Amino acid sequence: MKLYEITDAIEAVISANTNLETGEISEAAAELLDHLEASLEEKARDCALYYLGEMLEAEAVTRMAKQLSERAGRHRRRAEWLLGYLESKVPGEVKWSLRDPRFVMRWGVSTQVQVEQGIDLMTADGRDRVDSEFLRAKVEWSLDKVEARKVLKTRPIVGVQLVEVKKLKIDAGGPRRSGDSNDEG
Secondary structure, three states, X not given: OOOOOOOHHHXXXXXXXXXXXXXXXXXXXXXXXXXXXXXXXXHXXXXXXXXXXXXXXHHHHHHHHHXXXXXXXXXXXXXXXXXXXXXXXXXXXXXXXXXXXXXXXXXXXXXXXXOOOOOOOOOHHHHHOOOHHHOOOOOOOXXXXXXXXXXXXXXXXXXXXXXXXXXXXXXXXXXXXXXXXXXXX
């Protein structure tokens, strides 16, 4: 979807140098953009507008994906309920089946590994009741950046530091604060 009009030459460079599967723009695009006959301001304006369009499109797709995921969940829950209902009503003999041109319904038999009832692997007592050879732990470490920021303002933390990161920001709608370097008002 094209939300903003930009120079055809810049649009062509970006489009021709974008991997359609990953969305990544190749490094060659930078050199091609540099050699276009346009002012830095024109290139910057068009790239900023393209950026805004891509970010808005990404947000729209994310919202739609969330809605579709929620919709899929509703379908899945209804399907699971229907399966549970059928399991409670259909005769439990392994040889029973129902054939229809669109499906075959039958009982299947399989073997599963289950932790015995009453054993909670989340507790030390529960883990002691299972052969440790077959246990594995999943641990994920991350830094509590909010708390670390608070502490770093008062004292150092080993292995952690505050760094200033300079990043270009592009906001839709133009300048929002007085004093911006390109503020025309």
